[in-house]
Amino acid sequence: MKHIPRKRFGQHFLSDPAIIDGIVRAIDPRPGQAVVEIGPGLAALTQPLVERVGQLTVIELDRDLAARLRAHPQLTVIESDVLKVDFAQIQPAPPATKLRVVGNLPYNISTPILFHLLPFAGAVEDQHFMLQKEVIDRMVAAPSTSDYGRLSVMLQWRYAMENVLFVPPEAFDPPPKVDSAVVRMVPRADFAPLDVNALSELVQVAFSQRRKLLRHTLGKWLEARAFSGNFDVQRRAEEVPVAEYLALAQAVARSA
Numbered sequence: 001m002k003h004i005p006r007k008r009f010g011q012h013f014l015s016d017p018a019i020i021d022g023i024v025r026a027i028d029p030r031p032g033q034a035v036v037e038i039g040p041g042l043a044a045l046t047q048p049l050v051e052r053v054g055q056l057t058v059i060e061l062d063r064d065l066a067a068r069l070r071a072h073p074q075l076t077v078i079e080s081d082v083l084k085v086d087f088a089q090i091q092p093a094p095p096a097t098k099l100r101v102v103g104n105l106p107y108n109i110s111t112p113i114l115f116h117l118l119p120f121a122g123a124v125e126d127q128h129f130m131l132q133k134e135v136i137d138r139m140v141a142a143p144s145t146s147d148y149g150r151l152s153v154m155l156q157w158r159y160a161m162e163n164v165l166f167v168p169p170e171a172f173d174p175p176p177k178v179d180s181a182v183v184r185m186v187p188r189a190d191f192a193p194l195d196v197n198a199l200s201e202l203v204q205v206a207f208s209q210r211r212k213l214l215r216h217t218l219g220k221w222l223e224a225r226a227f228s229g230n231f232d233v234q235r236r237a238e239e240v241p242v243a244e245y246l247a248l249a250q251a252v253a254r255s256a
């Protein structure tokens with residue numbers, strides 16, 4: 001039976017074989033790897049992935065699509081909202097030691113998914129996600145650009161990231177209204193050890209009024225914590241490099 005795409009689940013199914021092939025090449029899946037796909041849908045990526053890997057774990061919220069996927073013996077289907085999935089419970093089968101997480105994500109919740117995965121980065125080998133191109137531009141943005149913000153700082157803290165493939169709307173059925181791209185995210189081994197929630201709060205405060213100088217936002221927040229360290233608040237949030245936010249978060253944690 002033909003599946004009618006459900007808008008509320010962000011369903012835009014990949015339909016261009018050349019693009020599907022390009023994404024699978026970018027992922028470069030190998031036999032025995034522990035690959036987890038978020039939002040497999042009608043299996044456009046799932047099929048070529050499972051052919052190369054042998055066994056795949058998929059997370060799908062749509063009950064009808066999950067039922068179809070369960071008919072496939074090489075798939076372990078988790079029928080759930082990915083935001084409720086505890087990735088620490090998904091154990092890679094030996095010889096794999098870490099997870100490779102992939103997916104053409106539902107765009108309406110792509111940022112919450114990226115933040116949900118952040119605490120599990122230590123258990124992940126890499127992530128390849130199709131996203132709105134504009135979101136990837138923000139993820140990889142450099143300081144002093146209009147795209148640089150909370151998403152850039154939080155994700156650059158924990159991952160090295162690159163845009164690996166541009167994908168036009170025509171590659172999907174139905175086509176989304178926006179351009180898309182695939183991002184590769186590789187967790188950093190040398191990241192600053194920080195509590196994700198503490199860093200998130202600091203960065204959120206900093207970017208809460210991005211046109212104002214930081215003394216009006218982060219400056220007050222630091223004062224409330226009686227923080228006496230050295231940090232120049234006569235700048236805008238977008239002028240502060242990631243490394244400085246990380247150093248500040250570490251200094252605040254030490255002084256608490």
Ligand SMILES: C[S@@+](CC[C@H](N)C(=O)[O-])C[C@H]1O[C@@H](n2cnc3c(N)ncnc32)[C@H](O)[C@@H]1O
Nearest residue numbers: 009012013014039040041044061081082104106
């Ligand atoms: C953009 S479609 C991609 C489908 C397929 N991978 C493809 O490329 O053709 C997003 C998929 O994520 C599923 N989805 C939406 N919200 C979800 C959620 N919260 N948790 C898990 N899957 C979700 C949708 O049902 C859909 O299958």
